[in-house]
Amino acid sequence: MTLSDYFSKARGIGVLAAADLRGNVDVAVYSRPYFADEQHVFFVMADRLLHQYLQSNPKAAYLFKEAGEGYVGKRLFLTKSKEDDDPAAID
Numbered sequence: 001m002t003l004s005d006y007f008s009k010a011r012g013i014g015v016l017a018a019a020d021l022r023g024n025v026d027v028a029v030y031s032r033p034y035f036a037d038e039q040h041v042f043f044v045m046a047d048r049l050l051h052q053y054l055q056s057n058p059k060a061a062y063l064f065k066e067a068g069e070g071y072v073g074k075r076l077f078l079t080k081s082k083e084d085d086d087p088a089a090i091d
Helices: 003-009 049-056
Strands: 012-019 025-030 034-037 040-042 059-066 073-079
Touching: 003 034, 003 073, 012 049, 025 049
Parallel strands: none
Antiparallel strands: 012 025, 012 059, 034 040, 059 073
């Protein structure tokens, strides 16, 4: 099963974390990622602390915990490669 298939079917909660260059960490509950292909994921984010941290440090981690008993889910280790604020691209 591909990651895009997994996230299109799995139910649960996701958390995105990032740190700035000084090591200050921010973490926030986030929706599931969108997939361009199996190597590129997208998140729609407001201009808040997590977004600001990604301006100086492109590394982030996303943790998804499936709903239900136990600790089943996925971890994605991410590197920001692009940012787009075009409303048409976001839609």
